Amino acid sequence: MRTSDLVGSAAANTFRSKTRTLLTILAIFIGAFALTLTSGLGTGINAYIDDTVTSIGATDVMTATKPADSAGGVPGSDTGPVEYDPDVVSTGIPGASVVALTPDDLDALADIEGVLEVEPTRSISPDYIEGANGDQFVAGVGTLIPGMTVQLEAGTVPDDDATEFEAVLPLSYVEPMGFDDGESALGESITIALTDAERTTHLIEATVVGVAEEALAGPTGESVLPNEALTDALFEAQTTGLPDDEVERYLQASVWFDPNATDEEITELKDLLAEEGYNGTTVADQLGAFTTIIDGIVLVLNAFAIIALLAASFGIVNTLFMSVQERTREIGLMKAMGMGSGRVFTLFSLEATFIGFLGSAIGVGIAMLVGTAASNALSTTLLSNLPGLTLIAFDPISVTVIVLIVMLIAFLAGTLPAAKAARADPVESLRYE
Structure with a gap:
């Protein structure tokens, strides 16, 4: 039997027991639907964060300040009263005073290894x-x-x-x-x-x-x-x-560094700034905690979707085991006519993969429709104060990967019943009642 015949036969055999197959597809659909929505949620939020990052500042620039505690402490700390220093300037945030930067500080920053350019931030x-x-x-x-x-x-x-x-x-x-x-x-x-x-x-x-x-x-x-x-x-x-x-x-200065610098090199530059008495803060530092929380939430939601898919995989195993049981004589006849064990294994594996494809394709398609509609509705109501935010966005590569992952899970779930069918003895199978 040619490969094309195997694929056609697998697709036709999938719906021999329509109710059982549809219930299995429904279970896969739920997992794929949830996984697509959570993936789209992560894509949309991370895209918005990326836009926010670029609106806050360039990725190759860090903000340099001189903390007030380097000049004798911060008011309200356990060190007791702090001696007045005319160079200490309040940033408007309680406990976040800094020492005003002078031309000498700007020269000192420019001399630090890894610093390409320094420009003071003029407060108006x-x-x-x-x-x-x-x-x-x-x-x-x-x-x-x-x-x-x-x-x-x-x-x-x-x-x-x-x-x-x-x-x-x-x-x-x-x-x-x-x-x-x-x-x-x-x-x-x-x-x-x-x-x-x-x-x-x-x-x-x-x-x-x-x-x-x-x-x-x-x-x-x-x-x-x-x-x-x-x-x-x-x-x-x-x-x-x-x-x-x-x-x-000046309250602060912008420090440019190599745009191709690695995370380790950026950390080294921060350490060099600290040795000279300055704090260096990048845009990633300002939004780091926020992105970590969002990624964590999306990861947990994805985990629930994966659990749903794993549960659906047991449905595939059950569906195919019952199919193998019901088609025992047919399997014996195929092997008696010369179909090898490898071909039998491939046939049932393709059936499992086809079930996975149907469930994932339907789940992904409906998830994209529901997610897009929900995102559009939210952007004009609850999230109207966050212009530019597409809460749920879908990346074609991510969507394709989800379908392939579900098909892989379905294939792996189908290997056990497929292996049972491949090992079947043709003589005993033909005698099966």
């Missing part, structure tokens, strides 16, 4: 921003470093090479500031007001070149994103009246 605190309708709103000014991405609702990111003042406006500010929508805000002017050290208010106008969607994390949210020219103008206005040594004081 405007009083308010004002739009077309003249209403004034509290907002921050973010920083857009190379490699960082912004999810835009309209327009483009600011051009750092432009001499004109350009900015990206958060989507939540568009209508309150008098613009109909994101597109209508493009090309319009906004005014950023800030007060310098001499208590003089500066009004600086910028052109809106983009409107940013809300994000789970990143430079947007309640912040305007300026280009380099606007950042320089705002910083210069804010520091007017300050002594030179006060102007060049």
Whole structure:
């Protein structure tokens, strides 16, 4: 019997006992359905995390700070009262004060092995921003470093090479500031007001070149994103009246390293920073715990799906054992006509694999339909405050792997009854009643 005949015969024999086969396929369907949904959940969430990572910062950049405890302790610690240090600056987070970085610190960071470039992060605190309708709103000014991405609702990111003042406006500010929508805000002017050290208010106008969607994390949210020219103008206005040594004081700095650096090399760079009294934090560090939790949840859900598939495999064993029992005379006749044991084994193994294929294909197909519909519904209701999130997304490679895994489980489950059929004695099989 040719291979094509074996495949056709296996497919035809699968539905000799329709009820038993359909129940087995249903059991496989449940496992494949659950495994596909949990895999899609992991794919969707991890894709959103990847987008969030790129919106927080570049993967080849770490944030360097100088912790306050290197200068004598942190207020509220067990070391008792801390002596006042004018260089210690609060980050706005309780217990998270840092020592202000100076040009000497920037030079020290640049001299550390593995550091390619150092750039201070200039903190700008405007009083308010004002739009077309003249209403004034509290907002921050973010920083857009190379490699960082912004999810835009309209327009483009600011051009750092432009001499004109350009900015990206958060989507939540568009209508309150008098613009109909994101597109209508493009090309319009906004005014950023800030007060310098001499208590003089500066009004600086910028052109809106983009409107940013809300994000789970990143430079947007309640912040305007300026280009380099606007950042320089705002910083210069804010520091007017300050002594030179006060102007060049920074909460943190961005440290660039080799984009191809391994995890071990990044850890070594952090250790070198620590030896010099600095903390280095990458984007992966900021979201590390979050991604670990998500991966753990998806792994547990996948484990339940695998258990369901293993339970279904016993159904395949039972189905084929009963099929072998019912077809004993037929097996004897096939072997008496010259079909070898290997061919008999292949025939029943193909039947098991075909059952696995049907159950997995139906399970995967329905899971994709249900998952896509559920994800679309959630994105407009419960998860509408997380733009850009596709909760359940399906990767073609992952879906294909799931089908192949289920077929492999079905094949392995069918080996026992297939081996029994292959070992059957043709004479005794023909005498079977």
